[in-house]
Amino acid sequence: KQEAKGRHPPVLCAGPMTAPGSWVTGWARRERDATVPAPSRRIDAVDRPNDIRARLEKARLQGRRRDFRIRAPTLLVGAVAIASGMVLSAQPSLSPISSFFTALIQIGIFILVLTVLPTDGPIRVRAILFSIAMLIFVGAVFQVGFISVPRLRLAAAGQASCEAAGSPCWFHALYGGAHAAASAVYFVAVAILGRQLVTRAPVRKLVQSLWRAVGAVYLSSGLAVGARMAAAFAIGAADVEPGVARAGLPILVTSLVVLGALAIQPSFRMRAQAWLAARGEAVGSAAGLAALLGDRRVDTVLNQAARLLRCMPASLISYDHFAVNLVDASLYGLTTRGYIGNVDVFLSHSWHDDPRDKWDALQAWRRAFVRKHQREPIVWFDKCCIDQSNISLNLASLPIFLASSRRLLIVYGPTYMSRLWCIVELFIFIEMGGKAEQVDLVFPEGHPVDALVPHEFDVHLTKCSNDADRHRLLTTIESGFRGLDDFNALIRSVLAAIKEQHLQREGKAANGVRSLERHHINGNPRAATVSPRQPEPKPVPPPTGPTPARIPMALPPLVMGLRSGRVHSGGRSAWRRPDPGAAV
Numbered sequence: 273k274q275e276a277k278g279r280h281p282p283v284l285c286a287g288p289m290t291a292p293g294s295w296v297t298g299w300a301r302r303e304r305d306a307t308v309p310a311p312s313r314r315i316d317a318v319d320r321p322n323d324i325r326a327r328l329e330k331a332r333l334q335g336r337r338r339d340f341r342i343r344a345p346t347l348l349v350g351a352v353a354i355a356s357g358m359v360l361s362a363q364p365s366l367s368p369i370s371s372f373f374t375a376l377i378q379i380g381i382f383i384l385v386l387t388v389l390p391t392d393g394p395i396r397v398r399a400i401l402f403s404i405a406m407l408i409f410v411g412a413v414f415q416v417g418f419i420s421v422p423r424l425r426l427a428a429a430g431q432a433s434c435e436a437a438g439s440p441c442w443f444h445a446l447y448g449g450a451h452a453a454a455s456a457v458y459f460v461a462v463a464i465l466g467r468q469l470v471t472r473a474p475v476r477k478l479v480q481s482l483w484r485a486v487g488a489v490y491l492s493s494g495l496a497v498g499a500r501m502a503a504a505f506a507i508g509a510a511d512v513e514p515g516v517a518r519a520g521l522p523i524l525v526t527s528l529v530v531l532g533a534l535a536i537q538p539s540f541r542m543r544a545q546a547w548l549a550a551r552g553e554a555v556g557s558a559a560g561l562a563a564l565l566g567d568r569r570v571d572t573v574l575n576q577a578a579r580l581l582r583c584m585p586a587s588l589i590s591y592d593h594f595a596v597n598l599v600d601a602s603l604y605g606l607t608t609r610g611y612i613g614n615v616d617v618f619l620s621h622s623w624h625d626d627p628r629d630k631w632d633a634l635q636a637w638r639r640a641f642v643r644k645h646q647r648e649p650i651v652w653f654d655k656c657c658i659d660q661s662n663i664s665l666n667l668a669s670l671p672i673f674l675a676s677s678r679r680l681l682i683v684y685g686p687t688y689m690s691r692l693w694c695i696v697e698l699f700i701f702i703e704m705g706g707k708a709e710q711v712d713l714v715f716p717e718g719h720p721v722d723a724l725v726p727h728e729f730d731v732h733l734t735k736c737s738n739d740a741d742r743h744r745l746l747t748t749i750e751s752g753f754r755g756l757d758d759f760n761a762l763i764r765s766v767l768a769a770i771k772e773q774h775l776q777r778e779g780k781a782a783n784g785v786r787s788l789e790r791h792h793i794n795g796n797p798r799a800a801t802v803s804p805r806q807p808e809p810k811p812v813p814p815p816t817g818p819t820p821a822r823i824p825m826a827l828p829p830l831v832m833g834l835r836s837g838r839v840h841s842g843g844r845s846a847w848r849r850p851d852p853g854a855a856v
Contacts, residue, residue: 335562371520560752625685
């Protein structure tokens with residue numbers, strides 16, 4: 273803790289110039305800082321909790337800023353447009369161009385719909401859906417009662433009645449039929465929204481249904497008004513109906529058709545909201561973590577995650593755990609409570625890959641870990657470490673689970689890149705401070721590293737076993753990026769970096785094996801213990817001057833160093849000319 277604050281305490285050093293247990297300050301600390309690399313912040317048990325809290329607070333702040341930058345301008349512009357259109361259309365002197373003001377009102381309503389976000393609470397979104405469904409229902413009833421039925425009755429009354437009204441019968445039939453068809457679309461939109469309201473659909477799905485309904489209403493209205501305008505041009509009437517000039521109808525038709533076509537495109541809402549969120553600063557990918565946290569406070573999530581974090585030795589994972597993807601609450605008893613930094617790896621895998629291949633690959637990695645560290649690896653395994661009775665709470669704690677692990681272990685199989693859960697785990701690990709060099713790749717037999725092709729990843733093609741999970745995870749992605757294409761670019765670059773790091777480690781390991789074999793062949797088994805990652809020691813030049821007498825091997829190493837001319841200075845060996853008259 274003192275070192276973290278910049279105050280360096282005395283360092284316990286047992287070097288060649290000091291007896292074991294001596295306290296050395298000054299030069300020993302400088303030599304240590306110059307030769308020993310700083311520990312990774314990701315496994316620093318002192319700083320890591322504060323780092324996790326800081327990242328979650330940053331995500332929460334970015335999420336709030338994003339919501340404000342989306343809602344503030346849309347609420348202001350939409351309300352002003354609606355109010356202006358209603359006030360101006362009520363002026364009798366402006367009634368000939370009332371279609372302009374009607375178009376302004378429709379644009380204002382469309383802009384207000386942009387304030388509905390997938391990250392909103394389900395109660396708020398359902399209330400908005402209910403209100404819009406009621407408005408659409410009222411509009412449908414109005415069209416049927418005051419436009420369609422009177423026009424159709426007039427057309428059915430005969431030529432005399434139509435001529436008395438100043439228009440041919442086909443004009444009134446087309447007029448009434450077009451608005452009747454639009455009313456039918458209105459009722460279908462109300463039925464779609466009502467069905468979503470009575471089901472427990474995810475918020476993102478509710479928002480998608482809202483935009484589809486709005487798009488259908490705008491398109492049908494635009495086509496109905498367009499048919500009315502075309503009929504007016506065909507008969508050469510100056511007014512479509514008393515007080516409504518046909519001159520303003522092209523603006524209204526164009527606005528309704530364009531807005532309706534935009535609304536039914538799934539990517540428009542996402543891109544429009546991301547564009548608004550980027551005004552003033554770039555969209556922060558950390559805002560996606562805020563979608564996982566929901567309405568929970570950071571302190572609450574940290575406390576819950578500390579209680580829910582579990583881990584287990586890899587030796588307790590059996591083949592049966594991979595063979596069947598079924599919920600088994602009894603497996604939770606195999607785990608123990610975990611702490612930040614004591615989980616070696618977060619195990620990420622696809623449940624749709626071959627279980628035998630995954631099991632063999634995991635066991636090969638486990639044996640290598642045991643050989644290197646002389647202990648069993650501690651892992652986070654989803655099937656055992658998640659409390660199946662409270663999955664939603666574990667999902668909110670997923671960033672803390674990943675941040676508490678030293679490394680991410682990916683068992684890469686044929687379906688890994690097509691599973692959205694796996695990709696989101698990788699994204700959160702990177703977002704919580706992980707790096708490509710902290711990701712370990714293991715490949716089942718028959719699936720070489722060339723099977724990982726980063727540029728082939730596409731989040732549009734990913735799947736989830738549960739549709740609600742897919743919508744929730746996509747909400748997390750949408751909240752931090754301008755679109756799914758930007759997310760694709762990030763994941764492709766991360767996968768490429770991970771693959772490059774894996775190839776580098778494999779190359780160094782192969783070089784290390786060849787170096788060990790060379791040392792053994794030369795009959796120097798002690799040199800074989802040199803780490804292949806460390807440079808081989810340079811040969812020491814022979815001393816100059818008279819050849820010293822042979823010194824018994826029983827003398828202390830310090831005396832041997834002095835007599836032979838090797839004097840330790842600051843952790844390095846330097847040659848000095850020995851004094852021929854020095855007494856031993």
